[in-house]
Amino acid sequence: MAQHTPITLDSIMDPTQLGRLTEPQLATLATEVRERIIDVVSRTGGHLAPSLGVVDLTIALLSCFDLSRDKLVWDVGHQAYAYKILTGRAREFETLRTMGGISGFPRITESPYDHFGVGHSSTSISASLGMALARDLSGLKHHVIAVIGDGSLTAGEAFEGLNLAGHMGRRLIVVLNDNEMSISPNVGALSLFLSRTLSRRWVRQTRREVLNFLRSIPRIGQKLALYAMRGEWSFKSFFTPGMLFEAFRFAYIGPVDGHDIPALRRHLQMAAAIEDGPVLLHVRTRKGKGYEPAEKNPTEFHGVGLFTPETGLPVPSNTDTPTYTQVFGNTLLELAAEDKRIVAITAAMPEGTGTNLFRERFPERFVDTGICEQHAVTFAAGLAIQGYRPALAIYSTFLQRGYDQVVHDVCLQKLPVTFCIDRAGLVGEDGATHHGVFDIAYLRHIPHIQLLAPRDESMLRHCLKTAFAADGPVAVRYPRGLGIGASLKEPMRHLSPEQGEILLQGEKLAIIAVGSRVWPAMEAAQTLRQELGFTPLVFDPIWLKPLPRQQLARLAQDFDRILFVEEGSLAGGFASAVLEAWCDADLLRGQRIKRLGIPDVFVEHGKQWQLREQLGLRSQGIVSAALELMQK
Numbered sequence: 001m002a003q004h005t006p007i008t009l010d011s012i013m014d015p016t017q018l019g020r021l022t023e024p025q026l027a028t029l030a031t032e033v034r035e036r037i038i039d040v041v042s043r044t045g046g047h048l049a050p051s052l053g054v055v056d057l058t059i060a061l062l063s064c065f066d067l068s069r070d071k072l073v074w075d076v077g078h079q080a081y082a083y084k085i086l087t088g089r090a091r092e093f094e095t096l097r098t099m100g101g102i103s104g105f106p107r108i109t110e111s112p113y114d115h116f117g118v119g120h121s122s123t124s125i126s127a128s129l130g131m132a133l134a135r136d137l138s139g140l141k142h143h144v145i146a147v148i149g150d151g152s153l154t155a156g157e158a159f160e161g162l163n164l165a166g167h168m169g170r171r172l173i174v175v176l177n178d179n180e181m182s183i184s185p186n187v188g189a190l191s192l193f194l195s196r197t198l199s200r201r202w203v204r205q206t207r208r209e210v211l212n213f214l215r216s217i218p219r220i221g222q223k224l225a226l227y228a229m230r231g232e233w234s235f236k237s238f239f240t241p242g243m244l245f246e247a248f249r250f251a252y253i254g255p256v257d258g259h260d261i262p263a264l265r266r267h268l269q270m271a272a273a274i275e276d277g278p279v280l281l282h283v284r285t286r287k288g289k290g291y292e293p294a295e296k297n298p299t300e301f302h303g304v305g306l307f308t309p310e311t312g313l314p315v316p317s318n319t320d321t322p323t324y325t326q327v328f329g330n331t332l333l334e335l336a337a338e339d340k341r342i343v344a345i346t347a348a349m350p351e352g353t354g355t356n357l358f359r360e361r362f363p364e365r366f367v368d369t370g371i372c373e374q375h376a377v378t379f380a381a382g383l384a385i386q387g388y389r390p391a392l393a394i395y396s397t398f399l400q401r402g403y404d405q406v407v408h409d410v411c412l413q414k415l416p417v418t419f420c421i422d423r424a425g426l427v428g429e430d431g432a433t434h435h436g437v438f439d440i441a442y443l444r445h446i447p448h449i450q451l452l453a454p455r456d457e458s459m460l461r462h463c464l465k466t467a468f469a470a471d472g473p474v475a476v477r478y479p480r481g482l483g484i485g486a487s488l489k490e491p492m493r494h495l496s497p498e499q500g501e502i503l504l505q506g507e508k509l510a511i512i513a514v515g516s517r518v519w520p521a522m523e524a525a526q527t528l529r530q531e532l533g534f535t536p537l538v539f540d541p542i543w544l545k546p547l548p549r550q551q552l553a554r555l556a557q558d559f560d561r562i563l564f565v566e567e568g569s570l571a572g573g574f575a576s577a578v579l580e581a582w583c584d585a586d587l588l589r590g591q592r593i594k595r596l597g598i599p600d601v602f603v604e605h606g607k608q609w610q611l612r613e614q615l616g617l618r619s620q621g622i623v624s625a626a627l628e629l630m631q632k
Helices: 015-020 023-044 048-053 055-064 081-089 124-137 156-168 185-199 201-216 221-239 243-247 261-273 292-296 324-338 356-361 373-385 396-411 439-443 457-468 515-532 549-558 574-584 608-614 619-631
Strands: 071-074 144-149 172-178 251-257 278-284 342-346 366-368 389-395 418-422 450-452 474-477 501-504 509-513 537-540 543-545 561-569 592-598
Touching: 015 055, 015 081, 023 048, 023 055, 023 081, 023 261, 048 055, 048 292, 055 081, 055 144, 055 172, 055 261, 071 124, 124 144, 124 156, 124 172, 156 172, 172 261, 201 221, 243 251, 251 261, 261 278, 324 342, 324 356, 324 389, 324 418, 324 457, 342 373, 356 366, 373 389, 373 396, 389 396, 396 418, 396 439, 418 457, 439 474, 439 561, 450 457, 457 474, 501 515, 509 515, 509 549, 509 619, 515 537, 515 561, 515 619, 537 549, 543 574, 549 574, 561 574, 561 619, 574 592, 592 619, 608 619
Parallel strands: 071 144, 144 172, 172 278, 251 278, 342 366, 342 389, 389 418, 418 474, 450 474, 509 537, 509 561, 561 592
Antiparallel strands: 450 543, 501 537
8 A cells, every 4th residue: 555545444454454554554543443442332332441552552463464374362352342343343343242243352253363262361372372382283384472461461371371381382472461560661661672682583592502502511511501591580680571471481572662553563573583482572551542531540441331432421320220239339348347257359350349349448358369260269268267258259250260169169168258249140242251141050069059149139138148147158149230229228137048938929820030030020920910810929039059949849739830030041050950859859740841041052242131032031021931831
């Protein structure tokens, strides 16, 4: 493309075009990409600040590498919006995170340029190393690049990947997107010089030859070589943060200004030229770059709902109803004020889990472990075994990452850890990687653990009070989003063990609904009264483990038609547990039974109400299922 030719975002039809653009054209393109991201995310919601921070890095990567051949893995994928736009999805970007539209995360089924599907953190180095080995085994020569943030680098899997990559010595480029570390310009410039010099092939070759020569000197050779390496490491680590990565046997380059596209291109080319092992390029970026509200408050703009682009202010809500997360946060404060043993733990999600309130009120009893779910669970176990009552506030989908620790470190020892499982059920626009639909299935079969599912905000408070009084592990699962507006004035009470509640007495048809699906089931029952001429019974078990067996047994004996409704996986879920119990008790005698829940699929992204409607989990879907059951 000629230097004088104007460039617009819509003229980019293929990412290979970026390699032919001039520096001024690339700068113009970066501005256009940021404007497009801000415009679309203001209307769809999404991860704004992370994606704005890597626009320049994305352009540099696409202009230096041929991503139809080279492989690029984004960590988590929060920052991949610019990449989506510039890899053939500029027009589709309007549909971001909407039902039937493009995903908020890289997905291998969405584009040939999405080389690995992501959604949870700290996987990029491991996946990229596997891809690098596959390349070498196949006799190919392309590059493999992982882009990982400093937050994701706190997780153990990232260090496991670094460790094996250094051991294997495969050709691999890891780009560390550091948007937190502060390094002054002067030191940064010097460290750039040192990294550039020490990373050149001839310097690396000379270094090896000198060390080999020193080692060959009789008697004192090994000591001389050791002193030489120590001197180099001390000198280099004084000016750069590269000592850690050198210890993992990575060549270290950086830090580099992540918003200087020409500098990024030069250093990426330098990294690509290193052929005898892995290299880490340290890039400093600013979250929210180019949008003042996001730069001033990157935490608030990490993941946003709808907002006004001109001001950055959220679109006003037309309700005063609190979210389940807010109710949890306030309730935890109340309980902690009464019980000094309660310690709040979160894995890098204080605002997301509502524990930021606890952090402000009881800072000495608050711990943010970073993105380290495995560590967070075992850390909680350590507190519990010494007499404290840890509350691990965590999203359902992220608790999966600490599953082995839940089994062995908490449940096996029957320790009183309370798992406060936020975002249980369908979460909406974040899609398959974030739906919390498996927790019932992966927790209920573990010995010693108890599992509670509150139907509304008031019941959430009772569940939490009950959980902290237990002598073993308890999990309380609650959904994302607004509550139903239940009164919070009732004093918290202990729930009777293994006792559910019949909310509506009825006949012929029993609807057994779990958690957030209880009130839609109640709405459905009112409609069914008119449709069928009788009132179905509605039962809320509250206790998913241990089951309210006696009450459930009576329902199996008294009703010939039974409908289960749960916002969780049907495979191994609550209905499965009840049917197993009925089978063991010889209570199955030909009743007509139907189960509503999450089928054996990964549910796509969309608004919560759209997904629930699609799966028949709203009141009308429950009505339809009940009518079908009665007509059989």
